[in-house]
Amino acid sequence: MKILDYIDRVAVMTAIIAIVAMTLLVTVSVTGRYVFSMPIPGDLVLSEFLMVFVAFLPLSAVQASREHVFVTIFTDWMTNNTKVVMETVGVVIGLIIFTILAVATFTDFFQAWTVGAYTEGEIEFPEAPPRLVVSVGLGLFALRLLVDAVRSVVGLFTGEAHAARGEAERALDIDTPD
Numbered sequence: 001m002k003i004l005d006y007i008d009r010v011a012v013m014t015a016i017i018a019i020v021a022m023t024l025l026v027t028v029s030v031t032g033r034y035v036f037s038m039p040i041p042g043d044l045v046l047s048e049f050l051m052v053f054v055a056f057l058p059l060s061a062v063q064a065s066r067e068h069v070f071v072t073i074f075t076d077w078m079t080n081n082t083k084v085v086m087e088t089v090g091v092v093i094g095l096i097i098f099t100i101l102a103v104a105t106f107t108d109f110f111q112a113w114t115v116g117a118y119t120e121g122e123i124e125f126p127e128a129p130p131r132l133v134v135s136v137g138l139g140l141f142a143l144r145l146l147v148d149a150v151r152s153v154v155g156l157f158t159g160e161a162h163a164a165r166g167e168a169e170r171a172l173d174i175d176t177p178d
Contacts (some may be wrong), residue, residue, distance in 0.1 A: 001147060001155025004140075008061040011140060018053035025050070042123035052130040060144040066164040075163075081156065083163030088152040095145040102138035109135050 025043055033039035040046075062068050075083055109131035111117075118124035155161025 004060070004143065004147065005064065007140065008064055008144075011057040011137070012061045015054050015057040018050045019056075022047050022050040022054070027069040027124050041123065042121060045121060045123070045125055049125065049130040050168045052133050052137075056134050057140075059137055060140035063141060063148065080163050081161070084152055084156055087163055088149060088156070091145050091149045091152060095142060095149055098138055098142040098145060102135055102142050105131065105135040106137055 029040040029043040040153055075086065078086075109128055112126075112131050113128040117127040119127060129146065152161055
């Protein structure tokens with residue numbers, strides 16, 4: 001799964017570059033608007049397109065590192081295997097849902113690509129690239145969910161499965177300064 005980890009790192013780096021670009025775009029546009037009365041044309045549409053990179057590309061990496069939000073108020077008292085079973089069920093449900101979403105967004109991308117859809121406004125930007133990014137991000141997430149589901153099921157049968165650690169357990173790992 002090293003290749004999937006590498007793809008995750010590339011996706012996260014792309015999202016970081018996109019958020020830096022979006023920050024610079026907004027800063028320059030606002031400065032141009034209020035200082036020179038000349039904003040960047042199409043800055044809002046470009047920001048929306050860049051937000052797609054920021055929101056969808058890191059999904060798989062967040063799943064891989066188990067850094068998403070867990071609600072553990074009802075599961076803290078459960079055994080490890082019970083937690084793993086519950087997580088596996090959740091991962092399988094997520095896999096089904098996000099696979100459907102990935103296919104639907106790919107269909108949406110393909111339609112925009114075929115038709116040659118463009119945004120309305122001062123500058124007509126093609127709609128296909130950000131739609132492809134959504135599809136790729138959701139596809140990577142679905143692939144990561146598939147990997148996690150397989151690992152969980154195999155781990156349950158071999159007895160080596162470990163439930164994701166809750167927020168309280170992760171907070172104990174933080175080193176405090178002496």
